[in-house]
Amino acid sequence: MHSAIAALAMSLILISLLLLLQLPEVASAVPDSRCPTKCGDVEIPYPFGIGAIIANCSGEGENCFFNSTETAIGANCSLGGDFNLTCNTMGSGLKKPFYYDLEVLNISLAMGQVRMLNPISSACYNPNYNNVTGTRWSLNLEETPYRFSNLHNKFTVIGCDTLAYILDYHGSNISYYSGCVSMCEDEQSIVNDSCSGMGCCQTSIPKNLQYYEVSFDGNFNNSATWRFSRCSYAALLDSEWFPFQTSYITTNQFMQINGDGRVPVVIDWAIGNETCEVAKLNLTSYVCVSAHSDCVDSSNGPGYLCTCSKGYQGNPYVSNGDGCQDINECNQSNSCSDGANCQNLPGNYSCHCPKDTHGNAYNGICIPDQKLSLAVKVAIDNINNKKMTCMYDDLAGGCSGIIILLLCVMCLYIVYQRRKLEEMKRKYFKQYGGHELEKRMKLEKSLNKFKIFGSKELEKATNHFDDKNIIGRGGNGVVYKGVLENQDVVAIKKPKIINEDLKKQFGTETLILSYVNHVNIVKLLGCCLEMEMPLLVYEFVQNGTLFHLIHENENRATTFLDTRLRIAYESADALDYLHSKVSPQIIHGDVKSSNILLDVDNTAKISDFGASKLIPKGEEQFATLLQFTHGYIDPECLVTYELTYKSDVYSFGVVLLELFTGKKAINFEESEEQRSLVSTFTMLENQNRVSEILDNQVKLEANIEFIQELTKLIKQCLKLKGEDRPTMKEVAEELNGLRTLNQHPFVVQHNVEEMESLLSGLPNDNRADSNTTFNIESRFTGQSNIQDWL
Structure with a gap:
């Protein structure tokens, strides 16, 4: 028996030695001593x-x-x-480090950051030519170890009557889109050190951002304020460094801060794309080589960083004398009490009261010992010298008992987990006002069609919320297709965020939304309050969305004008119903073509209504909405961070443009000048050339009077100030009038060529054409003369 155990032990030792011999050698990083530091x-x-x-x-x-x-x-x-x-040696003789053409200000190993100077984008109004010119920059850090710090940077816009966007896109796929509006009527309305919308605004950026581009909205310019503020600026910059001054509005001082239109930006960096766990498996490429160094996963994108262990300082990336060295805490401020002795230890230190004293040597006090009697000393010695022993039974005899015990523990754990899950369901149900909802439903028995669904039922209906069942995504959440046990098909919405102030009222708020009963509004069937994020259950509309009909349907070109008018009128009438005919009145908050559903005969049904009531208010709300509603969001909201009924009117104006032009609200496959549908419409309307962007089918069927009235309506909906826009009731009435006008048998039709001739005017050729391109190895791009905005 003993010989067998000895043989087994020897085998294990030999295997361990072989494994050690096969381990890859740890990477050695010692830069040449001649390298400049x-x-x-x-x-x-x-x-x-x-x-x-x-x-x-x-x-x-x-x-x-x-x-x-x-x-x-x-x-x-x-x-x-x-x-x-x-x-690089500058003209003054001073040397400065550069990453390509980006000047490096400082490098932090501890923070994993490098600060660089980032160019400012600008847009300046020229009253002589009635246009806007400037320089628009983009910065590309893709396929590098660098990412823009989401904690230290903010996209900052300076100017009067200025709306600028920051975006990250690849081809036609937008991965990030945000922006803010800066307004001011005169010099007295702006204040130093305030960047909250008057003369200056800021917005946060997401994690793992490696590319950004600046875009100015052509509907906003300095034509009304050019006498005291001719230029607008936008840049991603270090928000902790940025000091807003009113002189940035009235002079070009902002462009001169660092002499040449550049501002600090904080860049996070990391090693490779692996986590620490994976990187440590390949010691030949693992770069945390200093003794007493630790690995930390990057908090901004993939990769890892190296740090010195607690109690050490230095460079964790080198294995020579500059690596992590012990900190002598006794020579620094420490926690030892006054009069206590400090002893430095590797990576740590200890505090002791001097001989013949006792007390708390750490942040306390050491006091002289009192003489103790011999009996007390003997008692203390006996306590300190007492030994504890432990007896062990034969392990082999207890194996079966251990297995039985483990099985019992597993069963108890499963029961515990189930009870915990049920407890969590009850907690969520109470948290979202489930009990109040049940009481109200009992009082209002007429609403027996509204149902409180269980989480298990909806999990089964969606195959545990399988991604294959996702039928829509938006700023407010994700929508799944589900099949209930009775084979009814439903749409199940899972919100992303919930208004904390309305958590307790969530159940009753959804009940109120179920009162909405309009043929052109998707019916809310019920809710589920047993999950971390409550779910909303709607009727399922099976013919897709208006967005799909306009942009993805092969038969779009043959969609008749009457069908488009009917869809527009039905949608406007439904929004008017939400605004004025239900109590309490409802702001939709996310009007766009993908939230207008179509049934089998292309009858419009407004979906996602009331979502604005259930999500947080303020900047957080709009940071979320901008990700999914670019091109539709009311510019006025970017100043107030507040949705209004007139916000729905603006967004619906964009939908009308989509419907009658067949073009997307934002299309990054188009040129800069034609990227925004609203900006393109505004420019062409000013030049009497609206017919150029109308869908061919519309031009084929419509008459001149119809086009003029439609253009007038869309223009009113897109007014920059909400108070200047019509109500949804007025929009619906106007659309109904256009339907009558289109069906009038005595209206003379004009062919396409005649209409274009009558509606077209001469383009405005007054431009300032100074085109330059600045390229740094495909990472950094600047373009002058952004566009003729007006």
Whole structure:
């Protein structure tokens, strides 16, 4: 028996030795001592570096050093790739480090950040030519270890009557879209150090952003304020550095802060794309090589960072004397009491009261010992020297008992988890006002069609919310198709966020929404309050959305004018019903073509109504909405962060444009000038050329009077000030009148060529054409003369 155990132990030892022999060697990172560690006044710590050392060079200093890795064959002074910087000598003789053409201000190993200077985009109104020119910048950090810091940067817009956007897109796919409005009527309305919408506004950015582009909205310009504020500016910048001054509005001082139109931006960086757990498996590429270093997963995108362990400081990326060194806490401010002795330890320290004293040596006090009697000392010694022993039974005899015990524990755990789940369901049900809802439903028995669904029922209906059943996504949540046990098909909406102030009223609020009863509004059937995010259950409308009909249906071109008018009128009438004919009145808050559903005969049904009541208010709400409603959002809301009935009118004006032009609200496949449908419409309407963007089927069927009246209606809906827009009732009445006008048998029809001739005017050729392009290895792009906005 003993010999078998000994043989087994020997085998395990041999296997362990073989495994140790096969482990890859830990990466060694010791930059050449001849590599520069500073450029001007900026420290350049490894893994960053400047240039390379020439291979097989035995010289010293600059004799063997090249500032660029492209001309030197040898050891890089950096980790390589995008960690390599250049040290340029400026006209003043001062040296400054650069990453391509971005000047580096400082590098932080501890924070995993580098600060660089980022160019400012501008748009300036020219009263002589009645147009806007400027420079629009984009910055591309994709396929690099860098990402814009979401914690330290904000997209900042400066100007009067200015709306600017920040966006990240690839082809026609938009991954991020946001912006803000800066307004001011005169110099007295702006205040120093205030950036909340008057002369200056800011908005946050998401994590893992590596590309951004600036775009100015052509409907906003400085034509009304040019006498005291001619230019607008936009940039992603370090919000902790930014000090807004009123002089930025009235002068070009903002462009001169760093001498050439650049402002600091904070860039997060990380090593590779792996987590620490994965990176440690390959020790040849793992870069946390210093003794007493730790690995930390990046908090902004993939990759990892290295830090010195607690009690150590230095560079965790090198294995030489500059690596992580012990901090002597006894030479610094520490927690030892006055009079206590401090002892430095590896990575730590300890505090002791001096001999013949006792007390709390940490943040306390040490007091002299009192003489103790011999009996007390003996008692204390006996306590300190007492030994505890433990007896062990034969393990083999207890194995079966352990297995039985483990099975019992597993059963108890399963029961516990089930009870915990049921308890959580009850908690959510109470949290979202389920009991109040049940009481109200008993009082209002006429509403027996409204149902409180159980979570299990809806999980089964959607196959546990399988992504294959997703039929829609929006700023407010995700919509799933579900099949109930009775084979009824429903649409189940899972909100993303909930208004904390309305949590307790959620159940009763949904009940109120179920009162809505209109042939052109999707019916709310019930809700589920047993999940972390409550669910809304609607009737299912099976013929897709208006967006699909306009932009993705092959038969769109043959959609007759009468059908488009009917859809527009039905949608407007439904919105008017929400605004004025229900109590309490409802602001839709997310009007867009993808929220107008169509049944089998293309009857319009407004969906997602009332969502604005159930989501948070303020900047958080609009940061969410902008992600999914770009092109539809009321510009006035970007100032007030408040949805109004007139916000629905603006958004519906954009839907009318889509419906009668066949074009998307925002289309990034188009040129800069034609990207925004509203901006394109405004420009062409000012030049009497609206017919150029109308759908061919509309031009084929419509008459001139119809086009003129439709253009007038859309223009009124898109007024920048909400008070200047019509009500939805007035919009519905006007659309009904247009239906009558279109069906009038005595109206003379004009052919397409005649209509274009009558509606077209000469384009405005007054432009300031100075085109330049600035390119830094496909990472950095600036374009002058953005567009003729007016």
